Amino acid sequence: MEYTIKAFTMERLKIRKENPVRSNVLLMLADAVKSITIDERRPETEADFKKCALKMYQETQNTIAEYKKGGAATDELEEELRIIEEFMPKMLSADEMTAAAKKVIDSLPEADRNLKNIMPKLKEIEGFDMKSAKSIIEGLLK
Incomplete structure (x- = not known):
């Protein structure tokens, strides 16, 4: 998939009924990147998507840990985590x-x-x- 806000939005619209979790992740990523590009008044880059995905991954991991402490279900958050991993930069060994x-x-x-x-x-x-x-x-x- 192309790393543009438009491509993420189009993909999200195509899958919103079949896969609502993936659709929500794409929406959150596109919104985070859009916020950065508006603040900095420049077009989005693939690096913006990877940076936002990494930040979202860390935040979701923290949320899962908190939910587990409280005994709440984390299935949907873990699904989000797997989807976010697709857009993250390859981590070095x-x-x-x-x-x-x-x-x-x-x-x-x-x-x-x-x-x-x-x-x-x-x-x-x-x-x-x-x-x-x-x-x-x-x-x-x-």
Whole structure:
């Protein structure tokens, strides 16, 4: 599927009766991207969809955890999570993240090799899990 607001809207309209959960996810993604593009006054990009999908994935995971604590049903949320995964950027494996971090560290002068300078560069790498970045960097800097 093409990564445009129009394509997501058309797909959503086609499937809204057969698959309402997928239709709602497409609507939420398109709305999130539309909000970004309106705020920044620019056309949408595939990166916008992937960024929004990643954020929605994390929020949905948190919601599922809260629902499970409260004993509520999470079937529909788990279905949403599976659909959102389709639009997320491919996440790097642990070895790929270590190699990417090593490359970033090696590109910096010796004096600048610290978390403050490395983390922003790692954020630019698509699919890099920032939750594990600190431990990877600390392991490489030792």
